[in-house]
Amino acid sequence: MGEDVAMKFSSIGYRHHISNPTWYNPLKKRKGAGVSHVDLAISKGEIIGLVGTNGAGKTTLLRMISGILPLEHGEVTSNGTTLDIDELRSLVGFMPEQVRWSSQQTIQQTMTEFAHLRGCSVQSALDSLNVVGLKNRMDSTLDALSQGMRQRLSLGIALLGTPSVLVLDEPFNGMDPVAIDAFKRLLRSLANKGISIIISSHHLAELDHLIDTIALLHRGQLLAHGTTDALQASLGFEQMTEILSDKEIEQSLLETMNVLEHVQTDHQHRYVIESGQSALLETLIANNHRITTWRVIAPTLIELLCAATGMDRASIGMEVEQSNMIPLRTIGGEEE
Amino acid sequence: MTPSKRMWHLAFALGRRRLFSTRMLIMLPILLLFIPGMAWGFSDANIQLPAEQVPSNGTEVMFLASIGIVFAGTMAAVLIAHDGISRDRVSGVLEVRLSQPMSRQRQGLVLILGHWGSIAIPVALLLILSMWLVGYRSDMWIPMIDALVYIVASMLILLWYTVFALLASSIAKEQGSAIAFSIGLWFLFTLLWVLFTTLLAALNGVAVGDTQDQGYLIFEGRLDLLSPNGVYHHLLETRLDGVDRGVSAFWAYAAAILWTVVPFYAFQRRLNRLVP
Numbered sequence: 001m002g003e004d005v006a007m008k009f010s011s012i013g014y015r016h017h018i019s020n021p022t023w024y025n026p027l028k029k030r031k032g033a034g035v036s037h038v039d040l041a042i043s044k045g046e047i048i049g050l051v052g053t054n055g056a057g058k059t060t061l062l063r064m065i066s067g068i069l070p071l072e073h074g075e076v077t078s079n080g081t082t083l084d085i086d087e088l089r090s091l092v093g094f095m096p097e098q099v100r101w102s103s104q105q106t107i108q109q110t111m112t113e114f115a116h117l118r119g120c121s122v123q124s125a126l127d128s129l130n131v132v133g134l135k136n137r138m139d140s141t142l143d144a145l146s147q148g149m150r151q152r153l154s155l156g157i158a159l160l161g162t163p164s165v166l167v168l169d170e171p172f173n174g175m176d177p178v179a180i181d182a183f184k185r186l187l188r189s190l191a192n193k194g195i196s197i198i199i200s201s202h203h204l205a206e207l208d209h210l211i212d213t214i215a216l217l218h219r220g221q222l223l224a225h226g227t228t229d230a231l232q233a234s235l236g237f238e239q240m241t242e243i244l245s246d247k248e249i250e251q252s253l254l255e256t257m258n259v260l261e262h263v264q265t266d267h268q269h270r271y272v273i274e275s276g277q278s279a280l281l282e283t284l285i286a287n288n289h290r291i292t293t294w295r296v297i298a299p300t301l302i303e304l305l306c307a308a309t310g311m312d313r314a315s316i317g318m319e320v321e322q323s324n325m326i327p328l329r330t331i332g333g334e335e336e
Numbered sequence: 337m338t339p340s341k342r343m344w345h346l347a348f349a350l351g352r353r354r355l356f357s358t359r360m361l362i363m364l365p366i367l368l369l370f371i372p373g374m375a376w377g378f379s380d381a382n383i384q385l386p387a388e389q390v391p392s393n394g395t396e397v398m399f400l401a402s403i404g405i406v407f408a409g410t411m412a413a414v415l416i417a418h419d420g421i422s423r424d425r426v427s428g429v430l431e432v433r434l435s436q437p438m439s440r441q442r443q444g445l446v447l448i449l450g451h452w453g454s455i456a457i458p459v460a461l462l463l464i465l466s467m468w469l470v471g472y473r474s475d476m477w478i479p480m481i482d483a484l485v486y487i488v489a490s491m492l493i494l495l496w497y498t499v500f501a502l503l504a505s506s507i508a509k510e511q512g513s514a515i516a517f518s519i520g521l522w523f524l525f526t527l528l529w530v531l532f533t534t535l536l537a538a539l540n541g542v543a544v545g546d547t548q549d550q551g552y553l554i555f556e557g558r559l560d561l562l563s564p565n566g567v568y569h570h571l572l573e574t575r576l577d578g579v580d581r582g583v584s585a586f587w588a589y590a591a592a593i594l595w596t597v598v599p600f601y602a603f604q605r606r607l608n609r610l611v612p
Contacts, residue, residue, distance in 0.1 A: 016611070017611075063431075063612075066435045067435060068431060068434045068435050068611075068612060069611065086437050086439060087437075089435060089436060089437040090437035092435070093435075094431070094432065094435035095432075096428050096431040096432060096435075097428070098428060099427060099428035099429055099431070099432060100426075100427040100428060100429075101427070101429065102427065105353070109349075113346065113349060114432070114436065116337075116342045116345050116346050116349075116438075117342075117346065117433065117436040117437075117438045117443075118436050118437060118438075119337075119339070119342060119437060119438065154432065157432055158432075161437075
């Protein structure tokens with residue numbers, strides 16, 4: 001990457017301050033969960049998918065990258081220069097998860113307001129509206145916007161002042177598939193113009209055909225960052241192929257395949273095998289199997305996490321559940 | 337455009353939005369009733385006041401009418417600014433604002449100036465109208481310097497309450513808490529302070545029942561420096577003859593500066609540490 005690095009974060013960290021009252025100090029706080037010692041280099045025009053389970057620290061990391069949360073340690077550099085927080089904010093455009101834009105203000109007034117906050121011209125605000133496809137709706141009030149349009153407005157604001165890094169927190173939440181597709185095309189065109197993009201998601205599938213690299217975050221730590229292939233190789237992943245067949249594969253043939261998963265439904269059998277067995281397809285067809293699907297499948301988030309942490313699926317799932325679990329209250333002996 | 341110009345532009349836009357909001361339309365009749373309405377009432381030549389007080393000039397009439405500012409003006413400031421931050425926090429807009437390169441100090445100033453401006457402008461106009469009404473009705477025209485002190489002091493008390501409300505709004509995670517905090521503070525200084533003063537005076541052996549007792553007046557005067565409404569009245573009293581509550585003009589001005597600087601500093605500090 002070298003010269004193409006748009007921004008580099010070295011050993012950055014932040015821990016949330018949570019309430020920890022005592023009788024003599026009801027306002028006492030202590031440090032809670034957060035993100036620690038994250039190293040991340042963002043190349044120009046690269047789209048990074050920041051993935052992790054709920055509570056992994058994705059939003060915290062994105063807020064740090066956007067300059068909303070201060071860095072408790074570490075530094076940010078761009079072109080070899082260390083950036084302070086105001087410089088960082090001027091280089092990063094941030095789109096939070098689901099902003100509920102609502103008021104009698106028009107889109108144009110909102111964009112003008114944010115253009116002043118950003119320090120760029122009103123004309124560039126109109127250009128941003130053009131990029132996100134809201135130019136024809138700029139006289140609409142915020143109250144009249146659909147969820148997809150609100151997301152576009154948030155993106156338009158993030159694009160003000162042509163940032164070199166665009167940070168998007170769960171941008172596809174609440175969007176229909178058509179809007180997601182349009183949004184992905186837009187992001188790809190922005191990346192082609194040299195804007196680096198970081199997208200967070202807890203669904204790897206959402207990021208299909210969009211991201212260049214994956215950054216895997218778990219419990220506030222960046223476990224791995226690289227292309228999907230590199231990540232799979234470094235985590236010791238075998239490529240997997242999914243096969244859907246109308247009937248069960250013969251035992252003799254099964255013994256030659258390394259079957260990872262077999263699920264039988266009413267009308268078909270689903271097998272997941274290690275990739276690289278292309279001759280198998282011809283054999284199955286020769287044996288009168290009707291193969292409706294034969295495709296290489298990407299590992300799921302949970303599989304990547306298991307590989308990166310060395311934990312099994314059951315224990316990693318429990319861990320996530322425990323960190324988000326709300327204790328049950330009992331009223332009159334009955335669980336509520 | 338320089339950062340300062342951008343800041344003023346944003347403050348002006350925010351002020352204009354708040355000035356023409358539905359909330360302001362609702363409060364305007366209340367302000368009309370309390371500010372020019374009180375001035376009209378107190379300028380009546382046949383008015384019967386407690387303790388046989390008779391205002392002898394326009395400044396005294398306006399001093400009596402200042403209760404309209406204390407009750408309606410400050411309440412309007414609180415209602416205008418109470419959701420200045422909490423509303424954006426709930427909707428997620430605050431995150432977008434805080435990610436912008438304009439420093440948080442400047443963004444804080446935009447919030448203060450915008451909200452304060454939206455209430456200060458109509459109140460200042462109503463005060464000018466009130467002074468004209470007093471002069472027109474009783475022929476007791478207010479000297480220019482007294483009018484200026486009256487308007488500046490009124491603008492200051494509105495500024496203090498605006499900053500309190502914004503501070504509460506920055507602390508509250510949702511709008512209900514923000515309004516409860518702001519109204520609670522308004523209630524304390526506007527209504528409960530008398531009770532607090534009386535209680536403390538009684539504990540100190542001052543003749544509480546006698547409002548003409550000099551000891552009580554001095555005690556109350558000094559304690560009033562700890563309340564924004566009290567400081568407001570001290571500032572107005574600097575233009576009244578024959579008022580001695582044991583607090584010189586210097587202390588009134590010093591308290592006014594402190595009541596301006598300390599909440600300002602607290603708000604800016606809070607904004608710097610704000611996590612959306």
